Amino acid sequence: MQEELRTEPKLKSKTESQLTVLKLGGSVITKKDEPMTPNLKVMQRLAKEIADASVEHMIIVHGGGSFGHPLAKQYKIKEGYKDPTQIEGFLKTHQAMLELNKLVVDALIRHNIPAFSISPSSCVVTKGSRIQIFYDSTLTRLLNTGFVPVLFGDAVLDNNTGFNILSGDQLIATLAIRFKADKIILGVDVDGLYTADPKTNARANLMPHITLPNLKTLMHNIEEAKVTDVTGGMLGKISELIPAINADIKTFIVNASKEANVYKALKGEKVAGTLIEKE
Ligand code: IP8
DSSP states (O other): OOOOOSSOOOOOOOOSOOOEEEEEOHHHHBOTTSTTOBOHHHHHHHHHHHHHHTOSSEEEEEOOHHHHHHHHHHTTGGGOSOSTHHHHHHHHHHHHHHHHHHHHHHHHHHTTOOEEEOOHHHHEEEETTEEEEEOOHHHHHHHHHTOEEEEEOEEEEETTTEEEEEOHHHHHHHHHHHTTOSEEEEEESSSSOBSSOTTTOTTOOBOSEEEHHHHHHHGGGSOOOSSSOTTOHHHHHHHHHHHHHHTTOEEEEEETTSTTHHHHHHHTOOOSSEEEEOO
């Protein structure tokens, strides 16, 4: 049952402060191996950390985890519209993401964050899986009024293939560039960027700071996640962020499964993770 709101969310008028784009990874806010299972405890903790950090100007994007990914994979949504049976899968994937998004937004509002949901499928059209059209006037107005827009990886329409899966990672890079963000914080379920997959390789080393040229040379060492993740796990995430890093937007990868990391990253406090900078 839906809990009562503790207090009313308060709008902060837009200041000159820089924009932060925060991604909450699907594997953090859901139980990745249990279909359609949210991690409500973690969601509440993260909502509290975000509220405590008191960031004035922010966009939040979350991933699909065990809500979007299994359905997207089952119905081959990323391969585009080839068969009418996929229509059901396209709808189910979007509905699953709406369900997850409601839980995230409810948790944020309960912690007084003026969170407002925006479905990417209603304002984005891709072409060959890349964002081609982005109707951003609602988002702009929300930001200027002091709301915190909350978007998510979604099943979207595609001008080449009919439909497609838009990852939250492509979305954060696009949003960060378009709205001239100061920084991106990527909250994932590992401590940062490793030389190999730390879940399967004991010799994987954490990289606390890397530059874009280093990243490009290291990319082939990053192993793709071995779990159900149609957007390519860590490799997919980082490659999607390259345009934003190239636009001089600092990108910080932190383990959002560990308490206080997102709070510290938002406050600019010292925290274990990987900082990626242009140079
Ligand atoms: O978890 C994909 O978003 P991501 C969302 O950010 C769906 O890659 C619908 C699978």
